Amino acid sequence: MLIFCCRLALTAVTLAALCNAALADSAKPHTLYSSLARTAPELNPQVLKSALSAMQCAVNNGIERSERLAVIDYSQPSTARRLWIFDLRKKTLVLRDLVAHGQKSGENFATAFSNREGSYQSSLGLFRTQESYQGAHGYSLRMDGLEPGFNDLARDRAIVIHAADYVSPLWSKREGRIGRSQGCPAVRPQVARQVVDKLKDGQFMFSWYPDQRWLKSSAYLNCKPRQIASAG
Numbered sequence: 001m002l003i004f005c006c007r008l009a010l011t012a013v014t015l016a017a018l019c020n021a022a023l024a025d026s027a028k029p030h031t032l033y034s035s036l037a038r039t040a041p042e043l044n045p046q047v048l049k050s051a052l053s054a055m056q057c058a059v060n061n062g063i064e065r066s067e068r069l070a071v072i073d074y075s076q077p078s079t080a081r082r083l084w085i086f087d088l089r090k091k092t093l094v095l096r097d098l099v100a101h102g103q104k105s106g107e108n109f110a111t112a113f114s115n116r117e118g119s120y121q122s123s124l125g126l127f128r129t130q131e132s133y134q135g136a137h138g139y140s141l142r143m144d145g146l147e148p149g150f151n152d153l154a155r156d157r158a159i160v161i162h163a164a165d166y167v168s169p170l171w172s173k174r175e176g177r178i179g180r181s182q183g184c185p186a187v188r189p190q191v192a193r194q195v196v197d198k199l200k201d202g203q204f205m206f207s208w209y210p211d212q213r214w215l216k217s218s219a220y221l222n223c224k225p226r227q228i229a230s231a232g
Contacts, residue, residue, distance in 0.1 A: 035091035040084050042096075047073045051206035054126045054220035058146065058204070061228045063128070068198055070129075070205040072099055072185060074110045074122065079172040083187065085198055094198055100167050100178055100186040108177035113211060115145070115153050120182045123151035123159065126220045127205040132196050137162035137186075141196040143205060148227055150214055151207075159183050161199065163192030 033052055037045060051071045059065050069086045076082040083099035086092070101110040104120040114121035125147035132141050140162040145151025151159075164186035165171075166179020179186075185207070187195050199205065219227035 032088070032091065036086050036093075039086070039091070039093040040096065043071065043084055044073055044075070047071060047075075047208045050208055050221060051204075053223075054206055054218070055204050057220045057223035058126060058128075058228070060223070061225050063146075064202065066203045068094065068203045070195075070199055070203065072205070072207045074101060074105075074113075074124070074207060074209040077108045078110070078178045078180075079108060079169075079176075083185070083195075085195065095191065095194065097191050097195075098167050098169075098178060098188055100164060100181045100184070102183040103180040105180070105183075110209065113150075113209060113214070114183075115150050115157075117153065117157050122183055122185070122207065123154060124207050124209055124211060124214045125151045125218060127151060127154060127207070129161075129199045129201070129203045129205055132200040135160070135162065137164065138189075139163070139193055139196055141200050146228075147214075147218055147220060150218065157183060159185075161185055161187060161192075161195060163187060163189040165189060 033049060037048060040048070048071065051069060055069060067087065067089055069088055071084045073082045078101060081096045081098055084096050085094040087094050102121040105112050105122045110122055112121055113124050115123050123145060125145065127143045127145050129141055129143040132139065140160045142160050143154060145154035162184060164179065164181065167186050167188045168178060172178045215221060
């Protein structure tokens with residue numbers, strides 16, 4: 001009986017070890033990338049890899065893990081559905097939709113980005129979403145920029161996610177582009193509540209564009225712990 005019980009205990013330990021190994025493997029960045037890439041084949045692989053790399057750097061340097069990740073590819077035209085929201089636990093795509101850029105960032109294509117108040121331009125890099133609220137644009141979402149020099153003035157600039165009537169396929173048919181914000185990643189009114197609810201309370205958002213200064217200097221893309229610590 002004693003031998004039988006010992007064998008059962010060993011089997012339980014072995015199964016636990018195997019389960020833990022499987023869970024650890026599922027958390028590996030390359031595994032997560034592969035799973036998410038399958039759900040979003042239209043998303044540029046470089047953009048998704050950069051988003052996951054920046055997020056992992058943040059987590060490795062003390063920022064709590066999130067359940068969801070939003071990715072904006074500003075290299076795509078405003079008429080494209082260039083916003084993706086992923087569920088990181090289920091490894092699924094929650095939503096893909098339109099998103100606006102700032103008035104001074106460009107016409108149909110965004111080409112200029114800023115962290116300066118009054119610039120009316122979008123900002124690049126990794127953000128941490130925060131509290132939802134009722135504002136001038138209805139149900140909206142505040143967020144903090146995590147990247148020194150690139151988006152860390154987001155809260156001071158009132159860069160938030162909100163609904164906007166000008167984010168519309170009908171607008172793009174008439175104007176050749178959707179409408180533009182004052183720098184906020186505005187979304188369609190029809191999906192605004194879903195976007196805010198999925199992203200509020202500490203999720204990650206990553207805005208990408210092949211801006212060479214940002215690519216070379218980003219504290220998160222290049223994972224510079226000292227810059228991250230000083231920003232915190």
